[in-house]
Amino acid sequence: MNENILIAVAWPYANSDIHVGNITGSHLPGDIVARYHRLRGNKVLMVSGSDSHGTAITIKADQTGQTPHAIYSHYHPRFIELFQRLGISYDLFTSTHTENHFSISQKVFLSLLENGYLNKYVSKQWYSPVLKRFLPDRYVEGTCYICGNESARSDQCEKCGNELEAEKLINPRSKIDGSTPELRETEHFFLDLSTLEPKIQSFLKEREDYWRPNVLRQSLGTIQSVGLKPTSVTRDLEWGIPVPLEGWEGKCLYVWFEAVIGYLSSSVEWGLLNGQPDIWRDWWTNQEARSFYFIGKDNITFHAVTWPAELLGMGDGFDRRMENPTPEPLVLPYDVPANEFMNLEGKKISGSQNWAVWGLDALDRYDSDALRYYLTVAMPENRDTDWDWEEFFQRNNNELVATWGNLVNRVLSFTWKNFEGKIPTPGQLRDSDLDLLDTIKAGFELVGSHIEKVELKAALAEAMRLATEVNKYLDVHAPWFEIKTDRNEAAKSLFTAIQAIDWLKIMFAPFLPNSSERLHQILAYEKSLFGTSFIQEVSDSLGSHQVLGLDNEKSLVKEGSDLWTAEVLEEGKPFNQPAALYKKLDHSIVEEERLRLGKPSD
RNA sequence: UGCGGGGUAGAGCAGUGGUAGCUCGUCGGGCUCAUAACCCGGAGGUCAGUCGUUCGAAUCGGCUCCCCGCUACCA
Numbered sequence: 188m189n190e191n192i193l194i195a196v197a198w199p200y201a202n203s204d205i206h207v208g209n210i211t212g213s214h215l216p217g218d219i220v221a222r223y224h225r226l227r228g229n230k231v232l233m234v235s236g237s238d239s240h241g242t243a244i245t246i247k248a249d250q251t252g253q254t255p256h257a258i259y260s261h262y263h264p265r266f267i268e269l270f271q272r273l274g275i276s277y278d279l280f281t282s283t284h285t286e287n288h289f290s291i292s293q294k295v296f297l298s299l300l301e302n303g304y305l306n307k308y309v310s311k312q313w314y315s316p317v318l319k320r321f322l323p324d325r326y327v328e329g330t331c332y333i334c335g336n337e338s339a340r341s342d343q344c345e346k347c348g349n350e351l352e353a354e355k356l357i358n359p360r361s362k363i364d365g366s367t368p369e370l371r372e373t374e375h376f377f378l379d380l381s382t383l384e385p386k387i388q389s390f391l392k393e394r395e396d397y398w399r400p401n402v403l404r405q406s407l408g409t410i411q412s413v414g415l416k417p418t419s420v421t422r423d424l425e426w427g428i429p430v431p432l433e434g435w436e437g438k439c440l441y442v443w444f445e446a447v448i449g450y451l452s453s454s455v456e457w458g459l460l461n462g463q464p465d466i467w468r469d470w471w472t473n474q475e476a477r478s479f480y481f482i483g484k485d486n487i488t489f490h491a492v493t494w495p496a497e498l499l500g501m502g503d504g505f506d507r508r509m510e511n512p513t514p515e516p517l518v519l520p521y522d523v524p525a526n527e528f529m530n531l532e533g534k535k536i537s538g539s540q541n542w543a544v545w546g547l548d549a550l551d552r553y554d555s556d557a558l559r560y561y562l563t564v565a566m567p568e569n570r571d572t573d574w575d576w577e578e579f580f581q582r583n584n585n586e587l588v589a590t591w592g593n594l595v596n597r598v599l600s601f602t603w604k605n606f607e608g609k610i611p612t613p614g615q616l617r618d619s620d621l622d623l624l625d626t627i628k629a630g631f632e633l634v635g636s637h638i639e640k641v642e643l644k645a646a647l648a649e650a651m652r653l654a655t656e657v658n659k660y661l662d663v664h665a666p667w668f669e670i671k672t673d674r675n676e677a678a679k680s681l682f683t684a685i686q687a688i689d690w691l692k693i694m695f696a697p698f699l700p701n702s703s704e705r706l707h708q709i710l711a712y713e714k715s716l717f718g719t720s721f722i723q724e725v726s727d728s729l730g731s732h733q734v735l736g737l738d739n740e741k742s743l744v745k746e747g748s749d750l751w752t753a754e755v756l757e758e759g760k761p762f763n764q765p766a767a768l769y770k771k772l773d774h775s776i777v778e779e780e781r782l783r784l785g786k787p788s789d
Numbered sequence: 790u791g792c793g794g795g796g797u798a799g800a801g802c803a804g805u806g807g808u809a810g811c812u813c814g815u816c817g818g819g820c821u822c823a824u825a826a827c828c829c830g831g832a833g834g835u836c837a838g839u840c841g842u843u844c845g846a847a848u849c850g851g852c853u854c855c856c857c858g859c860u861a862c863c864a
Contacts (some may be wrong), residue, residue: 200861209864243861250862323861362862401794405859408793418860443860483864484794484857493860527794528857528864537863564812569802570795571857578800578813585813589826597823604822644802648812655812658827667822771824 189747191469191476193518194221194233195450197483198283201237201259202247205269206543207574208529208536209483211562216526216643217481218275219563222697222717223638225744226751232470233737234453236281236288237263240427241442242323246363248426249318255426256730259284267735269546271720273555274700279457280735283428283449286727287459291452292445293431295497296376296420298504304383304496305376306417311354314371315361321423322361327368330357373423376430378444378496380415386499387415387492390519397640399569401484402525406491418493420444443486447494450480451517455509460725460736470518472506477521479641483528490523524641527567531574532784542785544574552776556699557769560587563647563698576780583772591654591695592769595706598661598684599765605670610685611678612758620683623660627653627687628753634694635751643698650694657687685710686756693750702768711762716750718742 196217199205205214214235221233239259248255263282270280282288299305313322354370361368380387391398391407409415420441421430427439454467470476480490498517506514530536536543549558561579564586565572602611613620630653637646661684670677689710696703700717707716718739725734739745 197864200864203863206864212864241861243863246862326862399794401858405793409859412792441860484859485864486860487793488859526864530857535857535863539863565801572801575800581800581813584824588824590812593823593826595823597827599823601822648802651812659829661822662820662828665820665822667820670822767824769824771826 190224190227190229191473192221192224192229192231193450193454193470193476193478194218194224194231195478195480195520196233196235196277197481197486198236198238198446198449199266200241200243201239201262201266201282202244203538204262205266205546206536206538207531207546207549207558207562208543210273210275210546211529211566211572212483212526213481214270214275215273215559215562216524216566216641217479219643219697220479220481220638220641221276222700223635223751225717225739226693226696226749227635228744228747228749230469230747231278232454232457233276233278234280234450234457235277236279236283236449236453237266238442238446238449239263239282239284240439240445242326242422242424245424245426246326249363256284264733265547267722267733269550270735271722272550273546273558274720276700276717276720276737277735278737279453279460281449281453281456281725282732282734283446283452284729285452285456285725285732286729287456288445288449288452289428289729291455292428292440292448294505294508295448295451295501296440296444297431298501298508299378299497300376301504302500302502304379304500305420306379307374308377308417308419309372309374311370312373312423313359313361313368314373315363315366315368317361317364317366320425321371321373322363322368323422326362327356327359328362329359375419375421375438377417378420378493378500379417380492380496381417383496383500384410384415387496390495390499391491394522398522399524401527402487402491402523405487409488409492415492443489443493444497447489447497450478450494451505456734460723460734468506468511468515472511472515472517474518476518478518480520480523482523482525484525485528487523487525490520490525495519522641524568527569527571529565529567529572529574532576532781533573540785544780553772554701554770556702557583557587557772559699560647563643566644568642568644576777580772580774580777583769586651588769588771590651590658591691592702592767594654594658594661594684595688596765596767598657598681598688599709599762601666602681602685603762603765605677606681608761608764610756610758610760610762611682613679613682614675616679616683619660619664620679623656623683624686624753626656627690630690630694631751631753638697647698650691650698653687653694654691657684657691660684660687682756682758689756690753705766705768709763709765711760712743715742717744 194217197213221231224231244255248258313327388410421438422441424439430438458466503514503516561582634646634649664680666677666680692703692706718737
């Protein structure tokens with residue numbers, strides 16, 4: 188295989204730390220699929236970055252008396268630290284507050300404008316004379332003129348469910364400071380989704396047979412039932428990417444219009460940082476390339492409708508603005524495997540109430556693979572799931588440690604003691620040995636096809652089931668008995684088991700990269716499987732920003748061959764002294780962790 | 790209100806017309822190489838509720854209830 192695979196992960200909003208829900212929702216599934224394709228020898232580009240613009244950040248800035256830039260600057264390096272420690276292997280994790288992203292976003296805007304898909308409309312918006320700026324509908328509340336509910340949002344009353352006309356709202360007030368806003372006319376650009384609708388619809392229909400139902404029904408279903416309406420793509424805001432037109436000062440591109448462009452701009456930035464300014468086209472104008480977008484259910488529409496609409500609407504205009512003499516259109520999403528949400532101990536995760544398990548905090552107490560294991564097992568692929576500390580404890584001790592970790596440990600430590608630290612030379616294998624190896628070998632196909640379809644829980648469960656098969660095999664052959672009567676028999680059993688473990692190491696690697704890497708090292712392979720992440724400071728006209736990069740230079744995946752195959756183990760090869768891959772947890776952590784929840788943090 | 794997703798043993802999940810499965814826990818047994826780990830066996834479910842279609846429904850249709858999302862303080 189030598190495919191180009193783009194792994195595009197939702198851009199976390201830089202106004203709060205990242206918690207387990209964010210991780211299991213998008214970053215981790217993206218990383219698993221990225222690592223799988225790297226092992227297959229495919230050319231993977233995995234990108235994301237901090238979403239540094241938008242009203243939410245300006246609001247938080249006002250509340251804390253800081254600048255929006257300061258808010259973003261606080262959280263962005265923390266995201267990078269988290270991903271590095273958790274092994275989320277971004278080729279580039281950057282930010283929307285970069286010269287490159289500004290420029291690319293404005294090119295997208297101008298391409299759409301040029302092709303006639305952006306139209307100007309004047310509408311009335313709430314304006315706060317106190318703050319001297321426009322307010323989004325959701326920041327204005329008042330009394331519902333239909334049911335009398337006193338805390339209705341200006342666009343919709345949650346009590347009676349009616350959509351409201353802003354002008355009729357009684358006693359409007361700003362949710363920020365309680366002051367009275369007024370309605371003012373303002374002009375904005377709208378993306379013409381109604382004209383693009385037929386193209387979007389065929390794009391979706393082509394993917395109908397493999398997209399998740401929640402994503403498909405919310406995008407294609409909406410088109411088929413109510414149709415698409417123009418959607419505004421600019422806002423009255425100072426903080427963000429300026430609309431690149433004369434007379435539009437004080438207006439910015441709407442944060443969701445430009446955040447999705449980050450997938451494209453970060454691909455370009457990755458090339459620039461690596462001295463290959465044109466390489467982004469390998470993933471963006473090569474129609475054979477496949478792109479996977481990992482997001483949460485809350486922004487399905489943006490990725491399944493709005494972003495494809497931007498891509499379709501640009502035609503070859505963007506590539507032309509990137510100075511390609513033979514411009515081409517851009518690649519549409521191959522899959523958008525949106526996840527549902529993860530709750531915490533039965534309640535919705537809430538950052539402000541500290542009802543959350545924060546990624547960086549959890550990494551201070553638990554190994555990355557222990558967290559990754561549970562986050563995969565509890566991934567909300569089909570429905571909302573729950574992070575439960577008791578279950579984390581059980582899954583870690585009874586599955587990760589007991590089934591897989593113990594398998595590795597029992598086989599390698601027994602071999603270490605009885606075969607002078609060398610992989611035994613088995614001679615002719617028995618039928619039962621070959622049967623086991625066939626079973627495990629089939630896992631490459633089974634686990635792989637699950638990952639291809641982004642069925643990650645099923646993929647991991649299948650790998651774990653295979654580890655159980657090896658445990659059963661050991662119990663039948665009992666090399667600890669064999670060695671007392673016939674050393675050659677024990678050699679066959681242990682060789683077979685180590686061979687199986689070496690293959691399972693690969694199958695577990697996308698999910699548990701750190702421990703697979705250590706097992707790989709114990710088995711005395713020269714090169715590592717994967718590369719390592721590094722942090723770099725990049726300067727441009729907007730200042731400087733940290734990025735997370737990936738160095739594959741000294742790794743096997745760099746070589747581009749397919750490692751997702753049953754390589755035959757070298758007989759008689761010395762290996763390194765085994766050590767436990769995972770830590771058994773004490774049950775007391777369950778109570779300790781539960782006590783932390785809901786308390787104010789530092 | 791509308792659109793969409795989901796509600797299956799104690800927990801987590803699979804299962805889109807034909808005797809209800811998997812993992813963990815639990816109970817009993819075996820084994821002892823291993824982080825008291827591993828292996829075998831048993832118990833445990835009116836498949837949210839209800840009405841219907843069918844020889845037969847977790848699976849199809851109607852209605853009801855509950856949880857969640859639908860352009861962003863909150864993923």
